[in-house]
Amino acid sequence: MPKPHTHPSLGVGFRAIIRRDLLSLWRNRSDIANPLVFFLISITLLPLGVDPSHKLLATIAPGMIWIMALLATLLSLDTLFRQDFDDGSLTQFILSPQPLYLTVLAKVIVHWLTTGLPLALIAPVLGVMLSLPVGGYWPLVLSLTIGTAIMSLIGALGAALTVCLRSSALVLTLIIMPLYLPILIIGANTVSSAVAGFSASQGLALLGAALALALLIMPVAAAGALRISSNH
Amino acid sequence: MSWQWFHRLGSPRWFYEKTDRWLKWLAPLSIVLMLVGISWGFGFAPIDSKQGDSYRIIFIHMPAAALALVGYYIMAIAGAVGLIWRMKLPFMVMKSAAPIGAALTVLTLATGSLWGHPTWGTFWEWDARNIFMLVLLFLYAGIVVLAQVYPSRDAADKACAILALVGTINVPIIYKSVDWWYSLHQPASIKLTGSASIHPSMLYPLLLCILAYYCFYSTALILYTRREILLREARTSWVIQLAQTRLARRKANVTGEGL
Amino acid sequence: MIAFRFSSLTDFMHMGGHGIYVWSCAFIALAILTALLVYPVLMARSQLAHIQRLQAMQKMQQARQQQAHSND
Numbered sequence: 001m002p003k004p005h006t007h008p009s010l011g012v013g014f015r016a017i018i019r020r021d022l023l024s025l026w027r028n029r030s031d032i033a034n035p036l037v038f039f040l041i042s043i044t045l046l047p048l049g050v051d052p053s054h055k056l057l058a059t060i061a062p063g064m065i066w067i068m069a070l071l072a073t074l075l076s077l078d079t080l081f082r083q084d085f086d087d088g089s090l091t092q093f094i095l096s097p098q099p100l101y102l103t104v105l106a107k108v109i110v111h112w113l114t115t116g117l118p119l120a121l122i123a124p125v126l127g128v129m130l131s132l133p134v135g136g137y138w139p140l141v142l143s144l145t146i147g148t149a150i151m152s153l154i155g156a157l158g159a160a161l162t163v164c165l166r167s168s169a170l171v172l173t174l175i176i177m178p179l180y181l182p183i184l185i186i187g188a189n190t191v192s193s194a195v196a197g198f199s200a201s202q203g204l205a206l207l208g209a210a211l212a213l214a215l216l217i218m219p220v221a222a223a224g225a226l227r228i229s230s231n232h
Numbered sequence: 233m234s235w236q237w238f239h240r241l242g243s244p245r246w247f248y249e250k251t252d253r254w255l256k257w258l259a260p261l262s263i264v265l266m267l268v269g270i271s272w273g274f275g276f277a278p279i280d281s282k283q284g285d286s287y288r289i290i291f292i293h294m295p296a297a298a299l300a301l302v303g304y305y306i307m308a309i310a311g312a313v314g315l316i317w318r319m320k321l322p323f324m325v326m327k328s329a330a331p332i333g334a335a336l337t338v339l340t341l342a343t344g345s346l347w348g349h350p351t352w353g354t355f356w357e358w359d360a361r362n363i364f365m366l367v368l369l370f371l372y373a374g375i376v377v378l379a380q381v382y383p384s385r386d387a388a389d390k391a392c393a394i395l396a397l398v399g400t401i402n403v404p405i406i407y408k409s410v411d412w413w414y415s416l417h418q419p420a421s422i423k424l425t426g427s428a429s430i431h432p433s434m435l436y437p438l439l440l441c442i443l444a445y446y447c448f449y450s451t452a453l454i455l456y457t458r459r460e461i462l463l464r465e466a467r468t469s470w471v472i473q474l475a476q477t478r479l480a481r482r483k484a485n486v487t488g489e490g491l
Numbered sequence: 492m493i494a495f496r497f498s499s500l501t502d503f504m505h506m507g508g509h510g511i512y513v514w515s516c517a518f519i520a521l522a523i524l525t526a527l528l529v530y531p532v533l534m535a536r537s538q539l540a541h542i543q544r545l546q547a548m549q550k551m552q553q554a555r556q557q558q559a560h561s562n563d
Binding site: 157161162164165170171174175177178179181182185186189193217221224225228229231 | 367370371373374377378381382383387390391394395397398399401402405406408409410412413416
Binding site: 259266270274275276277278279284285286288289292293296328332335336338339342343346347349350448451452455456458459462463466471472474475476478479 | 495497503506507508509513516517519520523524527528531534535538539540543546
């Protein structure tokens with residue numbers, strides 16, 4: 001009697017994708033360093049282009065660090081789906097019984113773990129370089145942790161829409177920039193208001209709410225965009 | 233049975249033939265309304281006590297801003313209808329609305345900065361409304377570029393529709409967040425954005441201009457959609473027939489004049 | 492209530508000192524709005540002409556093919 005065909009459980013599929021992406025990133029370890037290097041270099045350029053007085057730097061530090069983190073994330077988004085698109089595994093993901101939502105979510109988690117989280121953890125070093133006042137460090141790390149997660153989620157939609165294009169970098173930036181704007185505003189203001197003495201909890205709560213919303217909507221939209229991109 | 237009219241609406245040919253008739257009165261109406269409205273505002277509305285005559289730019293600037301925003305929602309709704317009911321015509325409308333909205337946003341930004349200089353001393357101010365208009369321009373630009381760069385037309389339609397829909401959720405979020413940001417960073421000098429209650433003699437020409445812009449937008453949208461229809465349905469028999477009759481009519485005109 | 496608010500045409504052009512701004516706005520608006528109406532009409536016409544030319548070429552090709560067949 002033929003055995004009933006059972007699919008692997010959702011959890012198994014989810015973890016498999018995470019493991020696969022982490023492994024392939026580990027094999028190209030240098031790729032992980034790219035956004036971090038960009039982050040460091042651009043922050044170093046800032047005091048050279050602007051008056052490096054402590055007062056000025058302290059005023060713009062929260063915003064600049066947030067902007068640079070945003071740009072670094074933007075740079076790293078292209079690789080989110082491109083390799084899978086090029087070698088055909090994207091089609092396999094779409095056809096498989098595993099919901100595409102979970103596949104996208106798994107890839108985004110790996111992307112955040114290897115791009116956003118390191119940026120958030122290295123941010124205090126940059127804060128020191130830019131004379132960020134004492135009250136700002138903890139809010140900086142927390143807001144960047146949540147913020148980069150949101151940016152990875154939103155970026156997944158942009159990457160999914162542009163993966164079938166040859167020169168996608170400019171279109172990707174154009175598409176995603178308006179979506180990133182509110183996150184930047186809330187995140188940078190969380191840090192600046194913490195520096196000014198107010199509590200950071202309001203901004204962090206807003207960011208948390210945005211993360212919840214993005215977790216709900218973005219993978220769905222990205223999955224739809226992936227189906228369109230691969231079907232063209 | 234009741235959905236028949238809805239699906240008939242989805243036929244590009246029906247739209248093209250219907251708008252042949254509509255345009256005959258809609259286009260002149262838009263032009264007339266626009267000229268009357270702006271002349272009224274420029275020449276016959278009373279002078280503003282605070283801003284003098286430069287406030288008259290509002291008759292061009294404000295309706296353009298309103299239509300730029302409304303146009304985005306029209307584009308997004310068209311995209312949604314196309315995605316949900318898989319109809320061709322809504323996608324054509326969506327694709328046509330993008331450049332019109334982008335042009336109106338540019339008009340808003342240009343006239344806004346020209347208004348800002350005599351009134352508040354600077355061509356550009358990072359306030360909530362300016363930033364919002366700039367972001368709206370980027371939203372439009374993203375859709376225009378995406379539509380052009382995508383390899384296949386159907387995929388481009390769906391991708392633009394998704395982007396427009398995500399943008400729709402984003403537009404109020406952006407406005408709220410920029411507004412909040414601006415309230416934190418308001419400069420010391422208080423800007424006069426105009427009194428809360430506007431005098432009727434200024435309100436009526438403004439309303440007329442808004443109506444004029446709505447008619448104008450409809451005309452432009454219909455014209456662009458007709459062009460899109462001709463582009464996409466180029467191989468169908470009715471379009472080919474249209475091209476032939478147009479040629480025959482022009483030949484007849486030429487020979488008629490020759491006589 | 493409805494009265495022309497300027498004492499002369501030169502005053503109208505001058506717009507209380509802000510004439511250059513007001514009229515540049517008017518000019519920009521005229522340019523953009525006219526372009527929005529004219530461009531699609533021109534493009535539609537050129538598209539129809541293009542379709543007609545394609546048809547004419549196809550007919551010529553068909554006629555030539557038929558002639559070639561009838562000559563065999």
